[in-house]
Amino acid sequence: MSELSVNHLLGIKYLNEQDIQLIFETADHFKEVINRPIKKVPSLRDITIANLFFENSTRTKLSFELAEKRLSADVINFSSAQSSVKKGETLIDTVNNILSMKVDMVVMRHPNPGAGVFLSKHIKASIVNAGDGAHEHPTQALLDSYSIREKLGDVSGKKVVIVGDILHSRVALSNIFALQLQGAEVMVCGPKTLIPKYIHELGVKVETNLTKALNWCDVANMLRVQNERMDISYFPSTREYSQQFGVTKDLLDSLDKEITIMHPGPINRGVEITSDVADSKQSIILDQVQNGVAIRMAVIYLLASKIKQ
């Protein structure tokens, strides 16, 4: 039986192409399950999963919890917007306290890049990174690629532009790694202040003109501007931002071809995309959300099957 090459999902950069295909094939199966009248399988009845969210999250947390419950895992939740360090307890101590209650797997969101990698070196449970600072958000990238595959048949050879705040975005980084692994071409587009200076060395194209970027691509993944991660203003106003980097219906209609619009959410309507774009037939934003549950079921199922060995 095929299995993942890793014991944790810490980032896309730690996966290989076979891992991604295996996750997609497993997700295909679970997508069928969650569309049944009884949306649940008993696969993980003997597994306990802790969702540790050291940073605010609504949709990712719900998506993981739903995925876990549909696999019949026991689930406990821990949320703290404050980092454990500020409370005087180290991350390792916090997690080890929870693990001593016989938890098998940890799903963790954390504000610091590398928190999952760090934890994996010091604790015994299997770890799923649900977003670590501006590092990676692997399940988001997997569900994004899965949604492109579903819409366009294949990811290989497709041109994908990621638009917006690349500098503070774990979604951008994971998407770049995932798309490149599957043979897609990647471009980033945004104000220069929000594009890492050396990102071209990852083999991505860099464009600051949105119209040119959209004319080039098959898929545009629109990112939210992460004001909460900014220590200073990287652009003068959201009005001016949306003038340059907001996708409107008029702009979409002016293109030579029909491109697919994605967004990891939450959307700032009227900033990065207008409502009519978000709700248009070119948008697959809600498909992404549904696929998120199937992808997370697949990841958890595959990692759990390695624990059981």
Next chain:
Amino acid sequence: MNILIKSATIIDPNSDYNNTTQDILIENGVITKIESNLSNPNNYEEITLENLHISEGWFDSSVCFGEPGFEDRETIENGLKTAAYSGFTAVAMNANTNPVIDSNSDIIFTKSKASNHAVNLLPIGALTVGSKTVDLAELYDMHNAGAVAFYDYQKPISNPNLLKIALQYASNFDGLVCSFPQENKISGNGVMHEHITSTRLGLKGNPALAEELQVARDLFLLEYTGGKLHIPTISTPKSVALIREAKKKKLDVSCSVAIHNLALTDATLTEFNTHFKVLPPLRTKEDAEALIEAVNDGTIDMVTSDHNPIDVEHKKVEFDHAAYGTIGLESSFGALQSLFSTEKAVEILTKGKSRFGVAPVSIKVGNKANLSLFNPSTSYTFTKNNIVSKSKNAIFEDANLKGKVYGIVANNKIVLNS
């Protein structure tokens, strides 16, 4: 102390015995005879060690020992023992203690803690009160008590007028002012070098620009004020170029580089290992190569271990939260010898002395014995077992190093590494 050192190869370009193997007789701390095949007249203690080499005692221009205030990280006593075991006969200790060493009495306390030790402890006083980079500390008073330089360890002086005044004021008594090369507004929250690795890891980058802007500014100020400026731990080729130009203009500027910035690059950080979190950050291979070249051509005046013991509680945490710094005394010689010849390594380890007021003592009859003892040809993997420091945050852990240190003879004492 009377000893006879047998069969030691002397590495000292200022000695007539350079590159020869001799026996050395030391009586009451003074070299009294250097000859091949000396007999042991009065049953003195004899030192016979495998492939023994000796040189003038080594000096490190930047160490931190944590005392007072951070004794859990390191104490002066154990710090000096570490220095001795690592071949150093003099170390300049930074003022990053608690309280900060910023007064005459603090300097006296520090010196008293180190008296009667084989290693000379040279205290660096803080440049500003509490190292808060706001008001000048009593530099003259500290100078009189024995402070060899003035430095707010790794705290940039953001206010250019403050550095201007410090340089002007300290020039009255030939004081050495140190300025950490970092423009804080540009470095921002950066925790590693801004380049491809920081991009891949999603860690905030601290660009080379932050250092270079500050170096350029400081040199402009120095040109205006006169005085003596030392720029500790530079890490980029442009900083080197700026300092090279300043030296051509005869500005009285010196600089150092940390050994790890020569030997390691930001590529080591891929696993978020906090042992590699240092300031200035590890930069690229090209940067390290340019720095080595600048050490070779003399633009960089001295190489330091920038020894900074940090307890495990401040290192075994998320990368963003981890403290900057590494211990380095123990690995200094082995790391340097991995990059340079033995002769060059010894030159590097003795070169910065005069800038910090340490008189060079070459290996000659009649001179005080101030010696480092080592075997340059042993290759080994540096592990926790090689660490003498209380804290174990070693950037060179698991690195392959070349050359082992036996210890020192200095201040009429002998300290040998078991």
